Each structure stands twice: as structure tokens, then as C-alpha cells.
Amino acid sequence: MKVNFAHLREHSTSGGWIDFAVFEAHSASNSDSENDRVLAQLTAKARYSGLKIDQSALAFNRNGRLHFYGSKNLVDYLSRSGLPQWTHSIDA
Numbered sequence: 001m002k003v004n005f006a007h008l009r010e011h012s013t014s015g016g017w018i019d020f021a022v023f024e025a026h027s028a029s030n031s032d033s034e035n036d037r038v039l040a041q042l043t044a045k046a047r048y049s050g051l052k053i054d055q056s057a058l059a060f061n062r063n064g065r066l067h068f069y070g071s072k073n074l075v076d077y078l079s080r081s082g083l084p085q086w087t088h089s090i091d092a
Helices: 032-048 072-081
Strands: 004-009 019-022 055-062 065-070 088-091
Touching: 004 032, 019 032, 019 072, 019 088, 032 055, 032 065, 032 088, 065 072
Parallel strands: 019 055
Antiparallel strands: 004 019, 004 088, 055 065
């Protein structure tokens, strides 16, 4: 199955750069441990393909609303800025 994701670089609040990935999840589990496993697996595959990723998150719709799951600072940022455009895809 192909998974779309956005791989972006933005200025961090501490003044440097942060590279992050947001993965499209067609659904998310109610279990944090399952979401952690899926996010870790997708992040590892993206890193293996040569991308630098400091933080990552899943993006999914639940009850018609967009939700994010992952690194707290990234989730906070995405909650304010919204879903980025997909830039890549990987086989999951």
C-alpha cells in the first residue's frame, strides 16, 4: 500500500532548522502503542530512503475532523498551520 507523506524543513523556535515528516494515515488506532508502532515504521522507511527526519506525525480524519498524532511539538505546529501538501510516497 502506498502512503503519502510530506517531508518539510522549517525554522525551529530555537533558531535552527527542523526536518519533519507528516504521514497520511487512512485511519488511526485508538491505541497509542499501535499508533507509535506505525509511526516508527513509516519514519524508519522514510529515513532509510535517505530523508533526514527530526520529528514525525500521522495525519488522519476521525468523525470528519483532521487529527494529528506524533511528536508533541510537531502536532502543536500542525494543529496551528494545518496539513501540508504531500511531497513523497512510500510503500508500507
